[in-house]
Structures are given as structure tokens and as C-alpha cells.
Amino acid sequence: MLADKNIKDFLKETASSAPVPGGGSVAALSAGLAAALTAMVANLTIGKKGYEGLEEEMETIVKEAEEYKERFIEYIDKDSESFNKVMAAFKLPKETEEEKEARKNQIQAALKNAALVPLEVAKNGLKIMNIIETVVVKGNKNAVTDGAVAAMMSRTATLSALYNVKINLGSIKDTEFVEKTGKEVADIEEKIVKIEKDILEKVVL
């Protein structure tokens, strides 16, 4: 999987003219970085003087953050795969009427998938903000900037994923799907911008 590559190679492949990995996979990776930093701040709080009584809460956060991290790692691949499926559908034969119809349906199904995959990243990018806020407010003060970086990385991951949802919505014919998903996009967009701002205001340097 893509996360088995070393960072240099991942950056090299991203920079190349191959369309994947692209912005969607980068979004999932940056959400993964946010999750990792969240776990780190919680880990740096457990057992530290001045933070007694927070052990249980911070251990729960470490566990949750690790789960988010694993999920985001999977989405680095899922996003690239969803793009490849769209490309594959476009390459289907279109000689006969039957082929044309089958190809059209395949393309539409692939586009819906390519919208739903980053939507999941965005939903989780918003959800993880809850534990990021907790580590920023209650966690080890020496690591508060790491919590701030986590909040910003998750904001950017979420907004980046939403761009990838929106570009796919533009080609989807199912108006009900487009309308429903478009509403979800707008809702997450508004919330993520607000919560990042709220968290950063709570960062005391």
C-alpha cells in the first residue's frame, strides 16, 4: 500500500505526471498526521507531573487517535483507487449501444464512489477535532503547538477532501445524490472552519 512507501518516494510519485497519488491521497495523509500528533500530545501527558487524574482520558484519546490514524492510512490508498476506477470506466468499450449504456453506468458508479471516499475522510477529519480540542485544552502545555498543528492539519485535510468530493459531484447525473452530498459538504465545510478557529483561540503559548 502507499503508506509502505518511504516519504521521499511518496513525494516523488506525487510530483510526477501520474495523476495518483494526488490531492485526495495527500488529504488522507495529512489527516493521518493530525491523528498521529493527537496521539503524541496525549502520550506526552500520561504520567506527567501536573497532569495527574487525566491518565484514563488521555489513554482513551491515544486509542481513538490510533484508530483514526489507521483509518486515514487506508484512505490514502482508497482515494487513489477510486480515481483509478473512474479512469478505468472511461476506457470501457463504446462501440454498441449496449456498451455505451454499460460504460455510462460504470462511469457514474465510479464517480459516486470517488465522491464518497473523500467524504468519509472529511467526516472523520471533522470528528477527530473533538479529541484534538481536548489535548490542546487539557494536554501537556509543552506540546500545545503540536496540538495546534494537528488542528490545522485536520482542517486542511478535511477541506482538501471536500474539494475532491465537489469536483466529482460536478459530473454526477443523479441529482438527488448531488443535492444530498452537496448539503453534507457545505455543512462540514462550515463546521471545520469554525472549530479550527475555536481550537486555535484556546492555544496558549
Next chain:
Amino acid sequence: MLADKNIKDFLKETASSAPVPGGGSVAALSAGLAAALTAMVANLTIGKKGYEGLEEEMETIVKEAEEYKERFIEYIDKDSESFNKVMAAFKLPKETEEEKEARKNQIQAALKNAALVPLEVAKNGLKIMNIIETVVVKGNKNAVTDGAVAAMMSRTATLSALYNVKINLGSIKDTEFVEKTGKEVADIEEKIVKIEKDILEKVVL
């Protein structure tokens, strides 16, 4: 170096209770991701129908973006090293007056370095926005979301690096250094937020 690690291991080490890699190295990595996406959009524009006449400009951008990418990769390590130097200075002996004085000076020098390293990341994170804007405006429309993701990643990399500058400034006694650097931080902060907004307004989906 850290960029030779695979992504899974890098995320695992970030999540651990070891203080590095932390937010500073993550900032450099996310600037590297922005640079890689910028190169990708330029690469996807070169030789494409409808984008004739942009070859030279896009080739220059690929070259510049690759240089930024390499620089940011180096800063993933430099940031972690600068943090380790601060930790090492704190561990110096402090029995005699001489030792105390030497330790104090070492700590102050290490803190200045730990502020200047992320300041370089932030300066370059701001500078790269110029070519990100160009690929968003003139580059392959099919990759416009990748340009948008690059702009957001570089904004977050820059702001994240600036948090790391600011936290170190808080412990530096050289008031002239603190004032001068603080002004640079405020200047970059204002500019990066504005330019990200400007670029995103130019993204047509």
C-alpha cells in the same frame, strides 16, 4: 534521514511519546506535500491540448517545485535536530558557576536555532504560494483541486512552522532577536492567510 522512513513508521513515531518528530517536522513534510502537488499540476499541464505555449513556464515551475520539495525534505530532519539540540543543552552540567553560564548560553543558542529553522520553513511556505497560484490559474483544469490542496497544505505548513517559532521566542532572552523575529512572524502570518484565501477564490470547479 526521516524522509527515508516509510509513511506508516513515520506516523507511528510521531504518535509515540517521543517528542520528535513532532509538529515542526510535520510542518516541513506538509510543505513538501504542497511542493509535490505543485510539480504534479505543472507536469500534468505540459504537452496537454489546450495548454500550448505554457511549456516553458510549466517546466520552470516543475524545476522550482522540485527544489522546494528537496529543501522541505531536509527541514523535516532539521526541525527534529534543532529540538534535540535544545534538549541536549538543558542536560549540560550545572554544578559550577562556569558550567551554569556555559549551559545558559548553549540553551539560548539552541533556542534561537530552534526558532530560525521553522522560520525558514515558513518563509519558503509563503514563497511557494507564487507558483501554486500560477498552476491554479493557468494549469490543467482537471488538476485544479490538486492546486487548491497545495495552497491549503502550504498555508497550514507555514502557520504550523510559525507556532514553533513563537513557542521558542517565549524562552529567548535576547529582546532584539525576539522583537525582530516576532515582526517577521506577524508579517508572514498575515500574508499567508490572505494569499491562501486569494488562491482558493481563483479555484473554478
